[in-house]
Amino acid sequence: MRNIPYIQLAETYIVGAIGGYLFFLGGLPLPWVLGALTFVMLYQGLSKRKMHCPDPLKQSGFLILGMFFGLYFTADTLNTVGPYVLPYVVSTIILVGISILNSVLVTRWIPVDRITSVFGSIPGGLSEMVIASESLNARSSLVVIFQTVRLLTVLFLVPFVVVHTFTNSGTGLDTVLPGANYVFGGWDYAWFAIPVTGGILFRKRIPAGIVIVPMALTAIMNILFIDMATLPPLLLIVAQITVGIGMGKGIAFADLKLGGKYCFVYFGLTLTLILVSFGLGAGLAAFTSLNLPTAILSVAPGGLIEMVLTASTVGGDPAVVSALQLVRLLFIIIVVPPALKWYFGRKLESTRAA
Numbered sequence: 001m002r003n004i005p006y007i008q009l010a011e012t013y014i015v016g017a018i019g020g021y022l023f024f025l026g027g028l029p030l031p032w033v034l035g036a037l038t039f040v041m042l043y044q045g046l047s048k049r050k051m052h053c054p055d056p057l058k059q060s061g062f063l064i065l066g067m068f069f070g071l072y073f074t075a076d077t078l079n080t081v082g083p084y085v086l087p088y089v090v091s092t093i094i095l096v097g098i099s100i101l102n103s104v105l106v107t108r109w110i111p112v113d114r115i116t117s118v119f120g121s122i123p124g125g126l127s128e129m130v131i132a133s134e135s136l137n138a139r140s141s142l143v144v145i146f147q148t149v150r151l152l153t154v155l156f157l158v159p160f161v162v163v164h165t166f167t168n169s170g171t172g173l174d175t176v177l178p179g180a181n182y183v184f185g186g187w188d189y190a191w192f193a194i195p196v197t198g199g200i201l202f203r204k205r206i207p208a209g210i211v212i213v214p215m216a217l218t219a220i221m222n223i224l225f226i227d228m229a230t231l232p233p234l235l236l237i238v239a240q241i242t243v244g245i246g247m248g249k250g251i252a253f254a255d256l257k258l259g260g261k262y263c264f265v266y267f268g269l270t271l272t273l274i275l276v277s278f279g280l281g282a283g284l285a286a287f288t289s290l291n292l293p294t295a296i297l298s299v300a301p302g303g304l305i306e307m308v309l310t311a312s313t314v315g316g317d318p319a320v321v322s323a324l325q326l327v328r329l330l331f332i333i334i335v336v337p338p339a340l341k342w343y344f345g346r347k348l349e350s351t352r353a354a
Helices: 004-025 031-047 055-070 075-108 114-121 126-134 140-166 186-202 209-224 233-248 253-259 262-287 292-299 304-314 318-334 336-353
Strands: none
Touching: 004 031, 004 233, 031 140, 031 233, 031 304, 055 186, 055 209, 055 233, 055 304, 055 318, 075 114, 075 209, 075 262, 075 292, 075 318, 114 126, 114 140, 114 262, 114 336, 140 262, 140 292, 140 304, 186 209, 209 318, 262 292, 292 304, 292 318, 304 318, 318 336
């Protein structure tokens, strides 16, 4: 019986690797992440077999990709990003405002309360939105479902559109084989012990700390005092498969069925938000020196990892996308939930008083 988790783990990685490889052969965007996610989700749902990927293993995938992103940062990155922070924050506020407005409007036609609708639509971290919604007695199960619909829509649609718009072939070869000019770094790999340790220590103390801390520490070392070694391409592929598996096994058909026809409503809201983000990205590119792929992927309401990997494929600046997506993530996680809790808390108090 003790060997069952290892058999399940091997089965899970075989399914994820097959999915990633087939997506790669098909020239699809982010093949190793989205291929693993799709095949694990479908295999688990159709076969009724439980996929196995321990949380520490999933976290290690995020940690490795965080260090990979950090290697893109140079001293010029900080000078480049600085002037864009203010217009970017304005774009983020507009995006969040439209998301809230749309999610409130649809509650006029469907039997979903406003609090649940808003927290199910905001382009923020799923777990953070669920926790914040629970404190206001929202239907957290629906928040999970609607956020899952939003996440899947963004993960599949944004990379697909951007890759096929800004590249001729539509394949993500840079994403598939990062570090194509790989040279073994020898003892220089010992420096990665610092971001690994930081990521493990702060993974629960900082929002998305398992990605952000290794990325920041790797970037600081790379900029200030050492030319960091390149990570092996095979390690990066395995990390992407691991992240895809972790997301795919957490998506259950039963949960999506529970949302029923309302999933299509929130799919529509996500499409609207993506179109708005593309418009805001185009505006950001028009009024700044950012190129269009970098601006669009920076504003897009997707995961940091997926948008940065896409940027590395289409000629965007992964370091700038990392930095600006980080600003958006921190703004949404730190500012938005407390603001919504304060607003809806006042509304609930005024309703009870009446």
